[in-house]
Amino acid sequence: MDINVRGCSSSSSATTQSDVEDSLDLRRGPWTVEEDLTLINYISNHGEGRWNSLARCAGLKRTGKSCRLRWLNYLRPDVRRGNITLEEQLLILELHSRWGNRWSKIAQHLPGRTDNEIKNYWRTRVQKHAKQLKCDVNSKQFKDTMRYLWMPRLVERIQAAAATSSASGSNTTTTTTTSHHHLYNNNNNSNSSYNNNNSSNNSSYNNQELTTATQILPVGRGAFINSSFTPENSSTGASSDSMASDMRDYYTFQANNNNYQNTQNAHMNYPDSQTNLSGYFNQELAYQGSDQHQQQQNNMWFGGGEDIVENSWNVEDLWFLQQQLMHGN
């Protein structure tokens, strides 16, 4: 491999990647603070791109690949870190159902989130629970469960959280996500060149996030139960006004009338007590043993507990879903 790449001079007769790394004494493994700062400073002065030459010119004993990954997944000023919010979970579930493991494409719809982070979320949370349910994450069963049970309930929780927050009259949000600027605090002048419009304002971010969800989620009354909906045929119309309208209808409809469940019943043929959310809650409560547990459960469903942020999956979800998988088909 010839590594006399444009820009900086460096040569080697090595022929493989590992040879090159050996001959250049390239580092691997965790990045040090010094390396981070070197990379940040270099990019703030020269911009991104040409990663291999960038690595050499910056004096980093790293591959271009490694530099690119470090920058994109960690050092970029607009990278959002922390818990995946309910809205983001909803988006991930929806977009994955549409595009599959197209992590970077999915990440484009979650500002500040990296494909790596979304991929990790999917693998560690979603696949884990599919495993616990003893079904394949790509099976129709699991996909139906997500689409017709999980996602509506996420919407429910988002609404509950919003209602709770508006009822209390506070400006707090449910997100615990933090921007990751620990290394940027001394380099604020560099932010402007690649500043992201979502990096500094949580409330505006969340508003946009909800708007985005409203635009793309195919869970309106029409699309939601439309069996012809497929990842392929939905991609172009997903952001259309009609889709946004569907979603607005969906939110309003669901907020005011639990009959929307009947459309799902028609599609899924689930018993009322299980598809109707209030019935589901009752069933859940009947399943609970103690008042204390019941109180905790109520808190969780309606935004009183941190689970609403931390994790939309819980033991009761799994129990319920297992029942669905056992009896629902």
Added chain:
DNA sequence: AAGTACCCCAACCGCTGAAAC
């Protein structure tokens, strides 16, 4: 307190398509 199991996530690997030569 120590050992173990599990979870999370940063980083690496291998492949592919695009761009450069």
Added chain:
DNA sequence: TGTTTCAGCGGTTGGGGTACT
């Protein structure tokens, strides 16, 4: 036009942290 190099993507791994026993 064929070859080489690069950037980007999805899959995988390993280490650190935490929870559990």
